[in-house]
Amino acid sequence: MKWFVILLLGFSSAIAVAQEKLSVEKGTIFFTTNQSYAFTKLRSADDQVTFLNTATQSEFTYFKNSIRNIKDADGNLIFGSEPPKVNAVKPVEWLNRNYTSTDYVRAEIVTRNKDTLRVKVKVSTSTFIGEVVDERSFHNIIKLTEDGKTVQKIVARDINVMRFYDFMGSLREFINNGDYLAELLYDGKIKWLRHYSTNLSMNKEFVDSMTNEKGERISVNYLLNVRKSLKTITNSRPELTKMIDEMKITDDNIGKLLRKYDKLN
Incomplete structure (x- = not known):
């Protein structure tokens, strides 16, 4: 009986491992950092996946725990899960989302001339997740x-700040960054910005930057050694090293780290 149980458990484990093996000829891979790549010839072994980047034809290998999901060329979910949809909306006068269109958001814009505009801003949404701006x-x-038509265009360099609630109910704030707007994720002793762009595969990607109270600035690449970057920008507080080493790298946890840094300084 004992050997039967062991064999049964071994057989079940083998099935579980087999179910995790992936083979996708073409599709898109999405990472937990919100970056994504179009790929061909994706294969998996153990806890890693390997694929050819469509744009560069270079082979890449990543751990599965860094991947949010994988979709084939038809948009079918092959691995991972979709982010949960959040319907909670905060009640704030003009910014309150009391509309159903996914073509625009109600935004508050402060211009370089210090004028405050309350306007509808045209936006696009994700191909795969209709509520993601x-x-x-x-x-x-x-x-x-207005009424589905573009009535005016404003270039980013003429804007100081733009705020709106997105379709997931989150308050977003974008500030002037020269000819572009960057998202302000945290504004304390360390300022944390996110810069969005389009990669060679025509997919969205971003790079973060952080500037501390000394004026020291770093770029944060989530596919490289992000923990080293966080230690560099918080180097005046070495007691945070353990927290950086042990925490899971997510936006929420980085926010907690920066709030703790503020309290220590």
Whole structure:
């Protein structure tokens, strides 16, 4: 009986491992950092996946725990899960989302001339997740809309700040970054910005930057050694090293780290 149980458990484990093996000829891979790549010839072995980047024809290998999901060329979910849809909306006068269109958001814009505009801004959404705003649709030219038509365009360099609630109910704030708007993720002793762009595969990607109270600035690449970057920008507080080493790298946890840094300084 004992040997039967062992064999049964071994057989079940083998099935579980086999179910995790992936083979996708063509599709898109999405990472937990929100970056994505079009790929061909994706294969998996143990806890890693390997694929050819369509744009560069280079082979890449990543751990599965860094991947949010994988979809084939038809948009079918092959691995991972979709992010949960959030319907909660915060009640704030003009910014309150009391509309159903996914073509625009109600935004508050403060211009370089210190004028405050309350307007409808035309936006695009993700191909795969209809409630996720594509930040590239307004990061350099902001299109004001009325009745589905563009009535005015404002270039990013003429804007100080733009705020709106997105379709997931999250308050977003974008600030002037020269000819583009960058998303302000945290504004304390360390300022954390996210810069959106389009990669060679025409997919959205981003790079973060952080500037501390000393004026020291770093770029944060989530596919490289992000922990080293976080230690560099918080180097005046070495007691945070353990927290950085042990925490899971997510936006929420980085926010907690920066709030703790503020309290220590």
